[in-house]
Amino acid sequence: MAGGFAAEKPALVRFDGVVKRFGALTAVDRVSLDIAQGEFFALLGPSGCGKTTLLRMLAGFETPSEGRILLDGEDISQVPPHKRPVNMMFQSYALFPHLNVEGNIGFGLRQEKIGKDEIAARVEEMLGLVRLKGYGKRRIDQLSGGQRQRVALARALIKHPRVLLLDEPLAALDKKLRAETQFELMELQKKLGTTFVIVTHDQEEAMIVADRIAVMDHGKLAQVAAPEEIYERPSSRWVADFIGEVTLIEGTLSQPDMLASALGPLRVDKGAAKVGDKVWLALRPEKVRLGAQRDVDGTFNALAGTVYEIGYRGDMSIYKVRMADRSLMKVALANSGGPPPFAADDVVWLSWPPAAGVVLTR
Amino acid sequence: MSGPATRPWPARLVVLIPYAWLALLFLAPFVIVVKISLSQTALAQPPYLPVFDLSAGWEGLRDFVAQLSFDAYALLGSDWLYILSYLKSLEVAAISTLILLLIGYPMAYGIARSPRGLQPLLVMLVVLPFWTSFLIRVYAWVNILQRDGLLNTVLMKLSIVDQPAAWLASDTAIYIGVVYSYLPFMVLPLYATLEKMDQSLLEAAADLGCPRWKAFWQVTVPLSLPGIAAGALLCFIPICGEFVIPDLLGGSETLMIGQTLWTEFFANRDWPVASAIAVSLLALLLVPIVFYERLQQRAIEGGRSA
């Protein structure tokens, strides 16, 4: 997929056919990607998909084996990291233990020829921005995890980089703190207008914070789009399965709007697939209705099945329903009060409109 | 990180400076030792022939090669004095390495089993004597072992012996001195290996029905073999060439090879023979040294990939 070239905003960062090999292993396989100025961009994928390598190439810690990386139209592929206007927030924070908070935050400024007073002023400003006022003289080992993270963020932002890179910054936090920090990051990004590129393996996180997401698999780009598009219109079975829960139904397109499957004919929206193609119907669990009877009209798809298992998740329950061809379909119901409507071994009817499903050709 | 071909000059210097130093002060001398060992003794300054003279040109080079001789080596092979000296060195080195292992292993094991916080202190206590003068410590044993020294005084007081025994100038004294001086060299590598050992392996052994003492022999010892090898080599190789200890504590019947070399060089002023001794000692130790270097390589590689 050559995709990723953004439409509206001008490209700040461009990966052009980038390949990175480590010996026999190809970590990044011909990635071409545009990141626009002011975007909050996410690189998402399972471990080993190459997202971190891509990030490190942008930072300058790795050089591409093939291809180029362009920043504002200039080729920076061979430029060493200390000369790039790109700064990174490390996963382990990498705070200098022998410097205090001020020393850490001001470090980047001291590498340029800036006067001591100006450095002190900007450090103070940064401390305010990350809500660490008064912590300037503290030693690093006196800070809590959340405080150290804010120091790492301040240190990376103080030089007003063109791009801020975040390497799994929230991985070590518990869920509540993670949610708060995600929100703070988004606010910060909006306020500063800086381009953020975040690497994460947490799809929920990517969907929440990012304007656009690049989903990677084994070094290649699987899909690059806004979160909503990736979720609602995944480009492949792999992407559909990686993001959120999904049921995939295999079949052949018998007519432009009809899928012939093991569960019988199913209505689908007309799309790019041609008649006779082998396709898969991707159904998100929350778009399927569960009822005791088949009380829908002919334009809806309706199938009968038996409840196999109910997965309780607090706000929702995921019902796994065994269908006529022994396959399992997933349906999500909100737990909006009262006893659960169905129990295991109940016979239920699943129904959905044709527009609820996405036809995938690969 | 940049590769060798693309390295900037400051980075090259990092390798080149120590490399050049070592090439000049470590490698080149060895070449010279070999050359001298092939020379003839002479009553001259320096006391050997031929002297390598670049200005003599090709003629000089041919003469030079013609004058080289294996006399020194022939002497080493024919005179029993030298052969016995080598054998004695090997014997002393082998036996003392064994003793060091027997004493050092329980110590290292004991330190590895003690509370985590205490371990650095114990290690420091083991290392501290090593950092105080080697000569002093050997000399301290002279104090103790001499005829009217402490050991005899204590033994007589305890009525174990009636007369002061001659502890000095004996092989026993050498062994005591060697074991005493080299103990840290055995304990440290052993401790380093034992300390890294995964305790859950012993738990697994117990879970599978293996009693503690058996687990020690079947699990702990085999896993500590790298440490044992490192410690043994670190002791055996230098002990072979020891000079100070046998000289101060030993007798004069059979000298160890280090003493022989010293005598040949300083007393007899026979540089070629002394060099020949050095070269053959090195040849003798080549296998253990290479083995030791291999262990070191593996340790460095393991460190790099970590």
Place this chain on the structure above:
Amino acid sequence: MIPKSGNRFSDKIMRNPMRKGPSLFNVTAVALGLAFLYLPIAILVIYSFNASRLVTIWGGWSLHWYRALLQNEAMLQAAWASLRIAALSATAATVLGTLAAVALTRYGAFRGRLLFSSMVYAPLVMPEVITGLSLLLLFVALGIDRGFWTIAAAHTTLTMCFVTVIVHSRLVGFDRSLEEAAMDLGCPPLKTFLTITLPLIAPALVAGWMLAFSLSLDDLVIASFTTGPGATTLPIRIYSEVRLGVKPEVNAICTVMIAIVAAATIVASLLVKRGAVRRAREAALGAAV
């Protein structure tokens, strides 16, 4: 998954039910071993204060031999020479040894790497008579007069490998992301090494320096080979006196040397320990996040 929070000691017990602490045998082994190591030194120190000349007779506490020592010109000169040589060679060895350690840790394969690392580590095991002899022959061949400088050069070569071992093991565990962070913030690689890496591995450098210092101070064999007129070192002096039998003045100078080296060692290991403790605390904080 073992919870990372909570009391560290109880965590350890939970993780290692076999680790009920050292057995009696272990404790005895360590205690006896340490006693064996320290007894001769203790005796030496005590007897340096013995008013009587003979070891068998205890004449009471006295500083007599220390006073005699202060009047022994030859001995004092030798001590001064030893200290200067030790300081010089330790500094040179620390610089060279650190460079070698950096090259071995950070640079992947390079031409001649195997030879390089063999040369660096060989002095650890090589019998000193061999290295001493070879260095002397080198100086003779090059026509260099032997004395202060040749001993210093010889000691540098010998002690370099000890510095490399210490610095190497510290570098291996070093958190590279600190250097990456510095470069990311605009610090060129050389400056990064000098302002970030070096300060953080400084305790290892100091420990290396101290070790090189005491090895040089203590060396007899190599100094004997590479010395020249007017450059007698303390060990050479002590050795020549000791060959003639035990002398109480020697006890005195030995005690002084022990005191100096012990003090230096304690300082060095406190530095290393403090660094290690701080690192451990940071690691614990990082894990608890």
